[in-house]
Structures are given as structure tokens and as C-alpha cells.
Amino acid sequence: MRVQSALAALLFWSAPAAAQTSPSEAALQAAEMLEQASISLTEADSARNRVRALTETLQAYEAGLTAMRDGLRRATLREAQLTAELRVREREVAQLLGVLQTIETTAPPVLMLHPSGPLGAARTGMMLAEVTPGLNTQAQALAGDLQEVQTLRQLQQSAANTLTKGLTGVQDARTQLSEAIADRTDLPRRFVEDPVRTAILISSTETLDGFASGLSEISEGEIPDTSADISGRKGKIALPAQGVLLHRAGETDAAGVTRPGLVLGTRPRTLVISPTAATIRYRGPLLDLGNLVILEPQPGLLFVFSGLQEVYGQTGEVIPEGAPVGLMPGETPQIGAIMSTSGDGTGTDRSETLYIEVRQDNSPVDPESWFRTDKDG
Structure with missing residues (x-):
């Protein structure tokens, strides 16, 4: 009976081990990304285009x-x-360790004995020879699992220091970016905004439709025509910020509001960029939309991004693709919050909402006809 129990245990442990993944590799790569970002932040001071360097950082x-x-x-x-x-x-x-210990401490002559005689002993020896490689494989897998647990625990213990540096670095990068944009003087400008006319337009309109139709009135003079054309990129333009799609155009949100644009869920303080080269037609507060920026990538086409806390650039400037146009509101979560929700994975940390509306010939169109939304950030 004892021999049968030992063989059963050995056969159990000789089964092929399941393939193991290594999520620690992802966290280690992330730490390297943050370290590289730290180096880039130091180098950004001497970059020829400091705004672009800081944006990328x-x-x-x-x-x-x-x-x-x-x-x-x-x-x-x-x-x-x-x-x-x-x-x-x-x-x-x-149980397995007990059996192995018994086999190891038993004298060799005793191991050769078997209740069924020499034939049984030979069969037992053959079975042991067959399961030994599998047993070794399982022993190695067990050792690997124990080592992985130890590595994962060490990784989580060292993550606090990495996150501290990363959170400090990202805050420094935001501050330096705001300063660099304020100091920028090299962008072309299609027109200069008249603040009085802008104030009159805002006070006289009650909808985004009305405001958008009167945008030509906020200039001090005529707005020059442009030959910009992005029609070849229709449906392929990347979203202006990292996030997840919460509502599509025409869908009703939790408050019962239906809008012609889409809603993107972002993390607090996420950077919003211009997805194409464009003219800033307006930036600032408007109606119940909060801070927003209206971009004109080509004549008759407007991209409206609202829900921002900070807006960058000046009305009338022509900005390149990838230029920062604002930051989302909210507070950057502290280390404890990040560590405590690290096992969530449900996207609940994307607490801010960016509203994206596309207007063509002063009528809203489905943003997904221009933007690529098949991938979440």
C-alpha cells in the first residue's frame, strides 16, 4: 500500500507544468520607462524645440x-x-517530501525488496525511472514559483521609490511645459483675437452652435484663408489624449444628457494635444462646457475639446501636430492610492472626462468619422 501511495504521489507531480507568465517583467520595463523619462526631462532644457521635447517627456x-x-x-x-x-x-x-525522504534514508538492499518479488521490484524501478524526469521538472517549477513570489514581493516593495520619482518628474515636466509655452514666440499667427468682440459673442450666444457660427467675428481683422487639408486622414486620426471611450456620439450619459460628441475617460492631469496641425480658433471658458479649445485643422472643420482645467496657446496661433493644448483637471493620485488600487484594472482611475465634438460646415458630425477609437489608452 505504501509503495502504491508513493507512486501515486510521484505520478501526480510528474504531470506537465502549466506555462507561467511573468508580469514582473512589465513592471520592470515600466520602471525603465520612467528612468528614461527622467533623463529626457534633464535633456529638455537644452533642446532646440523645448516645448516639443517637454511634451514628449x-x-x-x-x-x-x-x-x-x-x-x-x-x-x-x-x-x-x-x-x-x-x-x-x-x-x-x-507528502511527496516525506516519501522522498523515506526513500533516500532507506538502505539500498531494502529498496530492492518488493512484496511481489523481483518482478514487482523491477516494475517499480521502471515506473520510478519514468516519473523521475517529470518529478525533476515539477521540482524546478516549484522552485521557480517560489522565486517568482519572492521577486514579485521585492518588486512591490521597491515600487514606492520608483513611483515617487515618477510622480515628482511628471509634475516637474508639467510645470516646465507651461512655462515653455508661455515663453514661446516662434509660432505663426493667422489672426489676433479682439477680447471685446469675443466677450460680446460669448454673452450673446447660448449654445455651442451659435458660438461656433460667430467665430469669424472675434478677430481684429479679416482671417486669412488657408489651404490646409486633412481629408486624407479621415477616420485615422489619433485621439488627443490617453483614455477610454465612455460614450459615443448620440449616447445618453448617466445624467440623462445626450450630446453629438463622444466622451473620453482620462486620468487626472492627462495632457491633451492637437491631433493635427491646426489653428486655435478659441480657447477658454464657454457656457456649461468649462474650459475648452476649438481647433481648425482645415477650412470648415472644427475640433472641440472641452473639460480642460488648463488651456495652452493663444487664439489665432497655428500649432503643429502633437502640440499641447491643455491639461485635464483633478489631482494626481498619491503613491498609496496607486498601490492600493493596483489590483483593480477596471478603469475607475480614469475619473476625468474629455468631451470631443467635431463640427463640419457648422454642423456636428460623428467624431468617429474622423478619429480612430478602436484602441483605448
Whole structure:
């Protein structure tokens, strides 16, 4: 009976091991991304185009922090999975170790004895020879699992320092970017805004339709024509910020409001950029839309981004693709909040909403006819 029990235990442990993933690799890569972003922030001071360099650095920080959140979430889930599996297998491990210890301490002549005689002993030896490679594989897999748990725990312990540097770096990058934009004087300008005319237009309109139709009135003079044309990129333009699509055009939100634009969920303080080269037709507060920016990438086409806390640039400026136009509101979560929600993965940390409306010939059109929304940020 004891020989049968030992063989059953050995056969159980000789089954092929399941393929293991390594979420710690993702978190380590994220740490490298944040380190590289830190280097880029230092180099941005001497960059010829400081605004572009700082924009890319800020985007690198955002990507690194996003990857770090995801890596920590996956690491937490993986550690919990491995810990649960090892607890379930604890009894079998103890039984197996007991059998192996008994076999190891038994004198060789005794090992050759078998109740069925020499034939049974030979068969038992053949079975042991067959399961030994599988047993070794399982022993190595077990050692690997234990090592992975240790690595994951060390990773989470060191994550606090990495996140501290990353959060400090991203805040410094935002501050320096705001200063660099304020100092920028090299952008072409199609027109100069008349603040009095702008104030009159705002006070006399009650809808975005009315305001958009009167945009030509806010200039001090005639607005020169432009030959810009992005029609070849229709349906392929990237969204202006990292986020997840919450509502499509025409869908009713939780407050019962239906709008012709789409709503993107973003993390607090996410950078919003111009998805194409465009003229800033307006930037600032408007109606119940909060701070917004209206871009004109080509004649008769307007991109409206609202829900911003800060807006960049000056009305009338022609900005290049990728130029920053604003920051989302909210407070950057502290380390404790990031660590405590690292196992969530439901997108609940994207607490801010960016409203995107596209207007063509002063009528709203589905933003997805211009923007690519198949991938979430």
C-alpha cells in the first residue's frame, strides 16, 4: 500500500507544468520607462524645440506611470494566484517530501525488496525511472514559483521609490511645459483675437452652435484663408489624449444628457494635444462646457475639446501636430492610492472626462468619422 501511495504521489507531480507568465517583467520595463523619462526631462532644457521635447517627456512619464500601474496590478494578481496555488499544493508537497525522504534514508538492499518479488521490484524501478524526469521538472517549477513570489514581493516593495520619482518628474515636466509655452514666440499667427468682440459673442450666444457660427467675428481683422487639408486622414486620426471611450456620439450619459460628441475617460492631469496641425480658433471658458479649445485643422472643420482645467496657446496661433493644448483637471493620485488600487484594472482611475465634438460646415458630425477609437489608452 505504501509503495502504491508513493507512486501515486510521484505520478501526480510528474504531470506537465502549466506555462507561467511573468508580469514582473512589465513592471520592470515600466520602471525603465520612467528612468528614461527622467533623463529626457534633464535633456529638455537644452533642446532646440523645448516645448516639443517637454511634451514628449510628459507623454513618456504618463505612459510609464500607466505601465507601472498595470504592472503592479498584474504583479499583485500573479502573487495572489501563486500564493493560493502553493497553499493548495502544500499538503501534496509535504507528502511527496516525506516519501522522498523515506526513500533516500532507506538502505539500498531494502529498496530492492518488493512484496511481489523481483518482478514487482523491477516494475517499480521502471515506473520510478519514468516519473523521475517529470518529478525533476515539477521540482524546478516549484522552485521557480517560489522565486517568482519572492521577486514579485521585492518588486512591490521597491515600487514606492520608483513611483515617487515618477510622480515628482511628471509634475516637474508639467510645470516646465507651461512655462515653455508661455515663453514661446516662434509660432505663426493667422489672426489676433479682439477680447471685446469675443466677450460680446460669448454673452450673446447660448449654445455651442451659435458660438461656433460667430467665430469669424472675434478677430481684429479679416482671417486669412488657408489651404490646409486633412481629408486624407479621415477616420485615422489619433485621439488627443490617453483614455477610454465612455460614450459615443448620440449616447445618453448617466445624467440623462445626450450630446453629438463622444466622451473620453482620462486620468487626472492627462495632457491633451492637437491631433493635427491646426489653428486655435478659441480657447477658454464657454457656457456649461468649462474650459475648452476649438481647433481648425482645415477650412470648415472644427475640433472641440472641452473639460480642460488648463488651456495652452493663444487664439489665432497655428500649432503643429502633437502640440499641447491643455491639461485635464483633478489631482494626481498619491503613491498609496496607486498601490492600493493596483489590483483593480477596471478603469475607475480614469475619473476625468474629455468631451470631443467635431463640427463640419457648422454642423456636428460623428467624431468617429474622423478619429480612430478602436484602441483605448
